[in-house]
Amino acid sequence: MNKIKIAPWKPLLEKAIFTENASNINSATATIATVDSENKPRARVVVCRGFLGNSELKLNEENTLSSNLLAVSTHLSSPKVFQLSSNNVAELVFWFPKSSEEFRLNCKVSILPFESLSTNEAQNFDIKEFVFLKQEYEQFNKANTNIDEFSKETLLNSAFFAHSTGLHRWFSGPAPGSLLDSNAQDIAQLTDNELFEHSKKNFCLLILNPTTVDYVNLASRTHKRSIYSLDTSSNSWVQTNVVP
Numbered sequence: 738m739n740k741i742k743i744a745p746w747k748p749l750l751e752k753a754i755f756t757e758n759a760s761n762i763n764s765a766t767a768t769i770a771t772v773d774s775e776n777k778p779r780a781r782v783v784v785c786r787g788f789l790g791n792s793e794l795k796l797n798e799e800n801t802l803s804s805n806l807l808a809v810s811t812h813l814s815s816p817k818v819f820q821l822s823s824n825n826v827a828e829l830v831f832w833f834p835k836s837s838e839e840f841r842l843n844c845k846v847s848i849l850p851f852e853s854l855s856t857n858e859a860q861n862f863d864i865k866e867f868v869f870l871k872q873e874y875e876q877f878n879k880a881n882t883n884i885d886e887f888s889k890e891t892l893l894n895s896a897f898f899a900h901s902t903g904l905h906r907w908f909s910g911p912a913p914g915s916l917l918d919s920n921a922q923d924i925a926q927l928t929d930n931e932l933f934e935h936s937k938k939n940f941c942l943l944i945l946n947p948t949t950v951d952y953v954n955l956a957s958r959t960h961k962r963s964i965y966s967l968d969t970s971s972n973s974w975v976q977t978n979v980v981p
């Protein structure tokens with residue numbers, strides 16, 4: 738595999754997130770669209786939890802290790818996970834009113850539940866392959882990096898425990914979109930440990946690997962639009978400027 742490099746759209750996205758909300762740059766709201774079994778588009782709002790790096794999710798500059806992969810937390814029984822397990826493509830759309838920028842990230846998606854840590858499936862998707870040393874984008878040499886410190890288990894745990902009790906309850910509960918059942922077990926009665934156990938079973942990260950990014954900037958007098966495409970054979974990004 739060729740050296741992985743920082744994607745040219747990544748600093749633009751980090752800056753737009755910072756400009757939008759400097760006091761909370763560890764999450765950003767986006768819309769993610771998937772395709773259902775009848776080939777219909779399905780879109781919903783999610784919180785983007787950050788770029789993978791240093792075993793944690795960050796949308797800012799703090800990481801030593803970084804990647805171009807983004808993560809979203811969700812319920813393993815939600816329709817979007819079902820859709821992505823049959824068709825693993827999605828488009829993640831960010832709109833930042835303060836900087837007048839739109840980012841449309843066309844992505845390949847991997848579903849990462851805790852359960853995957855104990856199955857062979859986890860070995861097929863090696864996140865370490867996508868991680869690079871942030872200070873040495875161009876000189877990146879895997880042999881010299883401490884990428885072994887990057888663990889999927891730490892990543893899942895840090896994302897899981899970053900959620901509030903309210904969200905742990907949501908993960909503990911039945912499939913989103915299923916009928917309300919007044920006889921369902923009262924989640925409020927669960928002890929903290931039971932709550933963690935239940936919610937971990939239904940918790941998963943969607944790992945988004947962008948392959949094309951359509952960037953629109955409406956801030957300047959002449960609007961700008963660029964398409965960034967990943968050439969997978971050379972692992973390099975090609976930028977094409979197009980009519981907005």
Ligand SMILES: Cc1cc2nc3c(=O)[nH]c(=O)nc-3n(C[C@H](O)[C@H](O)[C@H](O)COP(=O)(O)O)c2cc1C
Nearest residue numbers: 766781782783784810811812815816817818913914
């Ligand atoms: C501001 C906001 C943030 C949301 N963040 C998430 C999220 O991070 N993950 C998630 O699964 N659902 C999130 N939701 C709920 C989804 O929009 C959606 O209703 C739910 O996930 C079910 O989607 P699905 O039926 O398409 O799977 C959020 C909703 C709002 C309004």
